[in-house]
Amino acid sequence: MRGTYKATLAKGFAAALIAAVLGGCGSNSPQNIKPATASLITIIQDAPVCDAISASLTLTGLNFTPIGGGFPAGYLTTTPAFAPSIRVNLQLLRDFNTVLYIAPVNAGSYQQATMNVELAQIATYQPGQNPPVSLLTTTLTQPKPIINLNPPLVITAGQPNVLLLDFNAQQMLQTDATGQLTGTVNPVVNATQLTATNGNGFVELDDLSGFVRSTTPISASGTPLFTGSFLMQLLGPSVSGNPALTMNLTANTELIGFVDLPHLLPDSYVEVDASLDSQGNFVGNKVEFQAVEHPFAGIGAEATPSTALIGTVTAITTDQTGYPTQFNLWIRDAEPQDTANITLDSIFQVNLNSGTLFQISALGPNFANLSFGPQNLGVGQEIVVHGAYTKVPSSTGTKSNLPVTVSPSAIFLKLQSIQGSLGSVVTAGSDGVTGAFVLNPCSTLQQQAPVYVLTNNQTNFVKVTGLGALTPQMNLLVKGMPYYEPQGGVFNGVTVPPGTLVVQAKQVHQL
Numbered sequence: 001m002r003g004t005y006k007a008t009l010a011k012g013f014a015a016a017l018i019a020a021v022l023g024g025c026g027s028n029s030p031q032n033i034k035p036a037t038a039s040l041i042t043i044i045q046d047a048p049v050c051d052a053i054s055a056s057l058t059l060t061g062l063n064f065t066p067i068g069g070g071f072p073a074g075y076l077t078t079t080p081a082f083a084p085s086i087r088v089n090l091q092l093l094r095d096f097n098t099v100l101y102i103a104p105v106n107a108g109s110y111q112q113a114t115m116n117v118e119l120a121q122i123a124t125y126q127p128g129q130n131p132p133v134s135l136l137t138t139t140l141t142q143p144k145p146i147i148n149l150n151p152p153l154v155i156t157a158g159q160p161n162v163l164l165l166d167f168n169a170q171q172m173l174q175t176d177a178t179g180q181l182t183g184t185v186n187p188v189v190n191a192t193q194l195t196a197t198n199g200n201g202f203v204e205l206d207d208l209s210g211f212v213r214s215t216t217p218i219s220a221s222g223t224p225l226f227t228g229s230f231l232m233q234l235l236g237p238s239v240s241g242n243p244a245l246t247m248n249l250t251a252n253t254e255l256i257g258f259v260d261l262p263h264l265l266p267d268s269y270v271e272v273d274a275s276l277d278s279q280g281n282f283v284g285n286k287v288e289f290q291a292v293e294h295p296f297a298g299i300g301a302e303a304t305p306s307t308a309l310i311g312t313v314t315a316i317t318t319d320q321t322g323y324p325t326q327f328n329l330w331i332r333d334a335e336p337q338d339t340a341n342i343t344l345d346s347i348f349q350v351n352l353n354s355g356t357l358f359q360i361s362a363l364g365p366n367f368a369n370l371s372f373g374p375q376n377l378g379v380g381q382e383i384v385v386h387g388a389y390t391k392v393p394s395s396t397g398t399k400s401n402l403p404v405t406v407s408p409s410a411i412f413l414k415l416q417s418i419q420g421s422l423g424s425v426v427t428a429g430s431d432g433v434t435g436a437f438v439l440n441p442c443s444t445l446q447q448q449a450p451v452y453v454l455t456n457n458q459t460n461f462v463k464v465t466g467l468g469a470l471t472p473q474m475n476l477l478v479k480g481m482p483y484y485e486p487q488g489g490v491f492n493g494v495t496v497p498p499g500t501l502v503v504q505a506k507q508v509h510q511l
Helices: 002-007
Strands: 015-017 036-044 052-066 086-089 096-105 108-125 133-135 146-155 162-167 173-175 181-185 189-194 203-216 226-233 244-250 254-256 268-276 282-292 306-318 324-335 346-351 357-360 382-391 404-413 416-428 435-441 451-455 460-462 475-485 489-491 494-496 500-510
Touching (some): 052 096, 052 324, 096 203, 096 244, 108 181, 203 306, 282 382, 282 404, 306 346, 404 475, 451 475
Parallel strands (some): 244 282, 254 282, 346 404, 357 404, 451 500, 460 500
Antiparallel strands (some): 015 036, 015 162, 036 096, 052 086, 052 108, 108 133, 108 146, 162 189, 203 268, 226 244, 306 324, 306 382, 324 346, 382 404, 416 435, 416 475
């Protein structure tokens, strides 16, 4: 299902707002009719901007206009008492997906939607600066873009309803004559209603990340298939109203890092491979526990706060033998978020110690059986750092501008996407999909080492049939697990030179 679904998505960013509608009617009296319940899921992918490490928008409203007129049906802007402000980072979600919002929508047919958009920030990598972060002055051309729904969106009570919003980033993020980002953003959005295919559900969500709020060991949904559930909070940096969803487990759910739900504690950071089934339920296929976080000092046995810091390695410091001792991390997300001490799109200094655990996220492929340790850290990798963080106080007692330092308990290599063009095909097997090719990354940050992409018969090729169909300079987005190999070697039968970033590909997507 994954390949079929993703192959239908248009070029550019895609944001899918998925509405799982389970409401019904109490009587024939209009005032007794209950609105349907809609679950909105945002999918953003195919980012064409290479040196934009972060590109964040904040959505504060989505209103649907019914056919024939009448008052718009509020979605994100629900009531004055609860007005969500949801922040999404486009660059973190290239070829990935996450939930945007869950709220009621009245049953009916809608011809238009109006979205309220606020700019968060756009940050680019500038290697000549220290730190190498440039925050652009941003301008929004349309703070309330109108989305035409053609065919109309039909919300039917008593069954799931799914709407796909497609953000075209090539038109959205404006560039100058030299191809550099200007900071001007022009929201361009298309919409399509989706249906479940062959009873298999609507969509897969192959790398949801967030933290656990609570667990229910025995499912309260009344569905015998489910063995329990947990409430999962997403999009931690959101200003308010960031979504929380019920993640259901089955007897087939693979639990990684914990044995059962009673051992999944509140404030646990998890990554989940899930699906939205045909009944509108979120179902976990794989659930990986990584760490319990304490986002505020003094909680439990923690003397300093800890959280899951998600970001990109920008520089590595080694000792005289070449062994890494510390590295700089560009913070793009934090779960849970500590807004008083963690500034997104800033550089943190991570000090390695002998007790730091290095781990590979189980949601990514490892068909070449590669290992991950300090020596496999590479500039440009997306990782999750768990551990205590300290903001260095200034001598004057004012808020410090010095770097935040992190003492990591665990570092996880994260499933991620790397954009670039085809350099050459190294080898292709008789099946047409097993082999390797050289990728030329378009991001300056990821050009510090050669990149070899390994594929096998489980690699999903989107909009291209296989290795034999790859052509020079073809624009690609590779989703996989990148390992820095300082000594080189032979991996999955492919010889790579020393100092190479080896990516085991889950997906190869022609843009």
